[in-house]
Amino acid sequence: MNIIEWLIEPFRFGFMQTALIAAVLVGLACASIGVYVVLRRMAFIGDALAHTVLPGLVVAYLNQWSLFGGALIAGVLTALGIGWLSRRDAIREDTAIGIMFTGMFAFGILLISTVRSFRDLSHILFGNILGVTTDELILIAVITLGTLALLVLFHKELELTSFDPIHAEVIGLRANRLRYLLLVLLAFTVVSSIQVVGVVMTSALLITPAAAAALLTQRLSRMFAIAIGIAVLSGIVGLYASYYANVSSGAAIVLTATALFAAAWIVHSLRRSRQFESEDEELDAIYE
Amino acid sequence: MNLPYSHRHHQDPLPGAPALVVERLSVVYPGTKRLALRDVSLIVPVGARVALVGANGAGKSTLLKAVAKLLPIRGGEIRIYGNPPGACHHRVAYLPQRGEIDWRFPVTLRRLVLTGRYVHLGWFKRPSKQDRAIADTVIDQLGLSDLAERQIGQLSGGQQQRTLLARALAQDADLLLLDEPLNAVDAETRAIIVAVLARLGEQGKTVIAATHDLGRLETDFDGALYLANGREVAPPPGAFTGMRVGV
Numbered sequence: 001m002n003i004i005e006w007l008i009e010p011f012r013f014g015f016m017q018t019a020l021i022a023a024v025l026v027g028l029a030c031a032s033i034g035v036y037v038v039l040r041r042m043a044f045i046g047d048a049l050a051h052t053v054l055p056g057l058v059v060a061y062l063n064q065w066s067l068f069g070g071a072l073i074a075g076v077l078t079a080l081g082i083g084w085l086s087r088r089d090a091i092r093e094d095t096a097i098g099i100m101f102t103g104m105f106a107f108g109i110l111l112i113s114t115v116r117s118f119r120d121l122s123h124i125l126f127g128n129i130l131g132v133t134t135d136e137l138i139l140i141a142v143i144t145l146g147t148l149a150l151l152v153l154f155h156k157e158l159e160l161t162s163f164d165p166i167h168a169e170v171i172g173l174r175a176n177r178l179r180y181l182l183l184v185l186l187a188f189t190v191v192s193s194i195q196v197v198g199v200v201m202t203s204a205l206l207i208t209p210a211a212a213a214a215l216l217t218q219r220l221s222r223m224f225a226i227a228i229g230i231a232v233l234s235g236i237v238g239l240y241a242s243y244y245a246n247v248s249s250g251a252a253i254v255l256t257a258t259a260l261f262a263a264a265w266i267v268h269s270l271r272r273s274r275q276f277e278s279e280d281e282e283l284d285a286i287y288e
Numbered sequence: 289m290n291l292p293y294s295h296r297h298h299q300d301p302l303p304g305a306p307a308l309v310v311e312r313l314s315v316v317y318p319g320t321k322r323l324a325l326r327d328v329s330l331i332v333p334v335g336a337r338v339a340l341v342g343a344n345g346a347g348k349s350t351l352l353k354a355v356a357k358l359l360p361i362r363g364g365e366i367r368i369y370g371n372p373p374g375a376c377h378h379r380v381a382y383l384p385q386r387g388e389i390d391w392r393f394p395v396t397l398r399r400l401v402l403t404g405r406y407v408h409l410g411w412f413k414r415p416s417k418q419d420r421a422i423a424d425t426v427i428d429q430l431g432l433s434d435l436a437e438r439q440i441g442q443l444s445g446g447q448q449q450r451t452l453l454a455r456a457l458a459q460d461a462d463l464l465l466l467d468e469p470l471n472a473v474d475a476e477t478r479a480i481i482v483a484v485l486a487r488l489g490e491q492g493k494t495v496i497a498a499t500h501d502l503g504r505l506e507t508d509f510d511g512a513l514y515l516a517n518g519r520e521v522a523p524p525p526g527a528f529t530g531m532r533v534g535v
Contacts, residue, residue: 039393039394090319153412156403156406156409156414157406157411159395160403160406162390162393163389163390163391163393163395163400164384164388164389164390164400164403166358166382166384166388166389167382167384167403167455169356169357169358170356170357170358170377170380170381170382171293171294171377171378171406171407172292172293172294172374172377172407173293173294173406174293214394217394218394218439219394219396220394220395223394
């Protein structure tokens, strides 16, 4: 079997084609919003959102409502709740997140334990990209395109409020409103990502590609491009791994992203040491 | 179409009104009880350059922030060209202290200066060629052209300070609020900033700058207000007073 056949072989199956499209879409959305999550040091919020949607998913499952809908409601409520709890200094943001995140997750686990068969819900925890339905794929596509459109539309405001919220306030731009927008978009993105890698590993898709990109460039536009590239590549490589090695697709996707982060870190370290060397040479030249 | 960030945009100055009137202003930081500013009054005519002088914690930054509408007012009143604060955002520029910006964020010096034009753009509009030209002109004025493509974290303290001043100039405001523009800067930066302040005076712009440096006040400013512990105090013996700005 030659390499082309090897590459094409998995996608003879309809469910693999759906999985590929889902992986690419979710990679696009997670990596783009992840850039802001990393730069604004909101990594903890991404993780928290992924966990707090669990009770929403379980309640929806038990009542046979739309899982997406249940997760979305829980996610958006959490996002607004965190923003509201920490709007004054009485409770710090990370504390508010820590309380909501563990409380909601525990509530979700409690609900799961009332279901006779835990297996039914294990794909919520660990994701099942191979089981994405056409309806879910359409929802993921709508969420991804909507998220990307809003990120482009509000780019200059999101950028400014990320590094200089005070200037934003001075010119009448409410930094807090942009933060709510970001939190709500984050909730939508997390919910679509749960389909692919599950509750436990969703924050990896948000943070790892963007963090790797931040090591490789100091330009925001390039950071978006690199993060998206890493996330999409991880999705595709992860799918092949799960097909040929018969391992969990979510775990394979996340581990690919982790490996790419490690590569970025090595490149970053090499560049740094070379920079120091050339600075040393410059100093030597001055002293000679 | 123009969609400004704030609805209360473009109120015309009241004819004959001073650039800034502060009347018995008291300010409390949210979440605290101590008055950071107590009964401070000030009148700054159009075109004047005024120094707010005092030690750290005297209330200089608090006064500037209240005028920039970054802090709520507990008592008293502020009028900018006869209008309340926030009535006309494009007319007021504020230069923050360096520590209030995330310098590690991946933007270049040129892009940071360009954000000074955002108040004129509002939602959805991208900076035009003209906006970019204005930004490049002020970058040149402040001797930063060679550094324009640098990420902002890779600038020296003095270069960062000049970058922030460049942004305030790019905004083309009439009233400039500068928080410690000369604090801990190198000699080159100091000379450039002082020259810019002089030129602003010639252009009829109004400048209010916080400083804890008593030297050179008489050459760089037209008047001074002395603050200590949130109140106006008498100038130290022999210190520069210039035109009368306190009430």
